Amino acid sequence: xxxxxxxxxxxxxxxxxxxxxxxxxxxxxxxxxxxxxxxxxxxxxxxxxxxxxxxxxxxxxxxxxxxxxxxxxxxxxxxxxxxxxxxxxxxxxxxxxxxxxxxxxxxxxxxxxxxxxxxxxxxxxxxxxxxxxxxxxxxxxxxxxxxxxxxxxxxxxxxxxxxxxx
Numbered sequence: 001x002x003x004x005x006x007x008x009x010x011x012x013x014x015x016x017x018x019x020x021x022x023x024x025x026x027x028x029x030x031x032x033x034x035x036x037x038x039x040x041x042x043x044x045x046x047x048x049x050x051x052x053x054x055x056x057x058x059x060x061x062x063x064x065x066x067x068x069x070x071x072x073x074x075x076x077x078x079x080x081x082x083x084x085x086x087x088x089x090x091x092x093x094x095x096x097x098x099x100x101x102x103x104x105x106x107x108x109x110x111x112x113x114x115x116x117x118x119x120x121x122x123x124x125x126x127x128x129x130x131x132x133x134x135x136x137x138x139x140x141x142x143x144x145x146x147x148x149x150x151x152x153x154x155x156x157x158x159x160x161x162x163x164x165x166x
Contacts (some may be wrong), residue, residue, distance in 0.1 A: 022075070093127075093154050094152070101125070113142075
């Protein structure tokens with residue numbers, strides 16, 4: 001096996017197994033044990049073959065560990081990209097603002113977001129909004145149009161029961 005082919009094989013396989021690792025981790029956090037287990041099996045199977053290939057070659061080149069590390073880094077990036085784009089989920093968005101009033105809350109509702117509003121002791125509004133991940137940028141743009149300095153706290157939601165979610 002020539003060096004170029006070996007490096008491409010190692011690089012590509014590491015992208016696949018590390019992307020799987022990233023996706024598996026997201027599923028573990030979401031409590032999806034069965035799919036995480038299945039992904040783990042194939043992830044380690046690929047990793048084992050790549051590690052064995054990289055360590056048992058007669059070719060001695062610094063490009064082999066570079067390919068291994070480069071595949072790992074690229075796999076982390078791709079896995080994160082896949083998990084954010086394709087794995088469904090929800091965010092709980094908390095907003096604290098002294099510029100958002102009842103009229104602006106009505107506008108947020110009109111945009112299709114379910115919202116809980118609490119008046120604070122300092123006359124600020126404390127908003128709790130549960131959204132699908134894909135709606136985050138739309139909501140942030142809307143909130144920032146009302147108050148560019150609003151405190152926005154975004155947390156991934158594990159479980160939801162009842163309520164309205166856009």
